[in-house]
Amino acid sequence: MNKINSNTKSGTFIVTDNQQLSSTYSLLILRPEDDIDLKLADFKAGQFVEVLPPANSTFLRRPISVCNVDETTNTLWLLIRDAGAGTHALNASRPGQKIDIIYPLGHGFSTTLPKASKVLLIGGGVGVAPLIYLGRKLKEAGIEPIFLLGARSKSDLLLLDKFNEIGKVFCSTDDGSFGTPGVVTQNPVINDNYDIMFTCGPMPMMKAVAKVAQQNNVECEVSLENVMGCGLGACLCCVEKTKDEGNVCVCTEGPVFNIKRLLW
Numbered sequence: 001m002n003k004i005n006s007n008t009k010s011g012t013f014i015v016t017d018n019q020q021l022s023s024t025y026s027l028l029i030l031r032p033e034d035d036i037d038l039k040l041a042d043f044k045a046g047q048f049v050e051v052l053p054p055a056n057s058t059f060l061r062r063p064i065s066v067c068n069v070d071e072t073t074n075t076l077w078l079l080i081r082d083a084g085a086g087t088h089a090l091n092a093s094r095p096g097q098k099i100d101i102i103y104p105l106g107h108g109f110s111t112t113l114p115k116a117s118k119v120l121l122i123g124g125g126v127g128v129a130p131l132i133y134l135g136r137k138l139k140e141a142g143i144e145p146i147f148l149l150g151a152r153s154k155s156d157l158l159l160l161d162k163f164n165e166i167g168k169v170f171c172s173t174d175d176g177s178f179g180t181p182g183v184v185t186q187n188p189v190i191n192d193n194y195d196i197m198f199t200c201g202p203m204p205m206m207k208a209v210a211k212v213a214q215q216n217n218v219e220c221e222v223s224l225e226n227v228m229g230c231g232l233g234a235c236l237c238c239v240e241k242t243k244d245e246g247n248v249c250v251c252t253e254g255p256v257f258n259i260k261r262l263l264w
């Protein structure tokens with residue numbers, strides 16, 4: 001069954017700022033064009049958008065996570081890693097650039113949790129993107145988020161100041177240049193008592209985190225980044241095999257899954 005959101009729409013957004021975080025990463029801030037009646041605050045943490053990169057750089061849209069929504073300015077934040085033609089064009093876009101976006105897509109993380117819940121949000125690389133908005137939503141619900149962020153090196157740790165504003169932050173770097181040396185699963189903080197873990201990042205990292213969660217008998221939700229075409233449940237190029245429903249489209253059924261559903 002195609003579980004696309006009934007409130008999915010498309011429209012033009014205007015780049016209001018493009019903050020170059022490094023040669024590879026940028027933070028795009030966009031506002032809906034004036035004639036779109038859109039309350040971005042309705043987006044759920046873990047949902048994504050399908051962006052048509054500017055300058056005819058790609059034929060297909062590219063899936064990008066909702067990194068944050070600034071309700072005061074009704075702007076959308078997208079954290080972009082330059083991975084190829086489409087994300088390169090997004091990275092290079094300047095204020096005033098118009099960008100066509102389909103929004104919001106997919107189903108997000110579970111945010112309706114008891115206030116006393118102890119939650120760990122684990123991100124790696126550009127996978128930290130949805131954890132800003134998730135952390136904020138949890139905090140607004142009275143839950144204190146704890147972040148564990150992993151990267152190759154200190155300079156690859158993204159948006160640390162924003163994470164520090166939201167909750168307690170632990171870091172791991174492969175080269176030991178910041179935080180605990182090694183990968184996130186080697187950071188002792190991962191073995192504290194949690195009610196739930198949320199993770200997004202490279203597949204090997206998410207699988208390793210899922211293994212720790214299984215061993216420690218902790219609930220765990222992962223945000224999959226399978227390659228996508230349409231983002232709308234039509235092309236079937238994003239399928240993931242599940243225990244309960246066989247092959248499902250990550251774009252419409254996910255991208256967030258409880259690990260109990262996955263064949264990991």
Ligand SMILES: Cc1cc2nc3c(=O)[nH]c(=O)nc-3n(C[C@H](O)[C@H](O)[C@H](O)COP(=O)(O)OP(=O)(O)OC[C@H]3O[C@@H](n4cnc5c(N)ncnc54)[C@H](O)[C@@H]3O)c2cc1C
Pocket residue numbers: 048058061062063064065066078079080081082083084085086087088126129130224225226227228229255
């Ligand atoms: C749900 C979801 C959320 C994502 N969120 C973000 C985000 O917040 N920020 C970010 O920078 N990236 C995100 N990505 C990854 C991003 O979509 C890809 O990096 C992008 O599509 C690559 O396109 P390109 O034209 O730049 O590069 P290409 O030259 O097309 O490809 C470069 C690399 O990206 C992979 N890739 C290509 N197309 C896709 C695709 N449609 N989906 C996933 N991977 C692809 C290729 O396998 C290749 O390894 C997300 C992907 C998914 C599925």
Ligand code: FES
Pocket residue numbers: 227228229230231232233234235236237238239249250251252
């Ligand atoms: S991307 Fe086309 S079905 Fe999911």
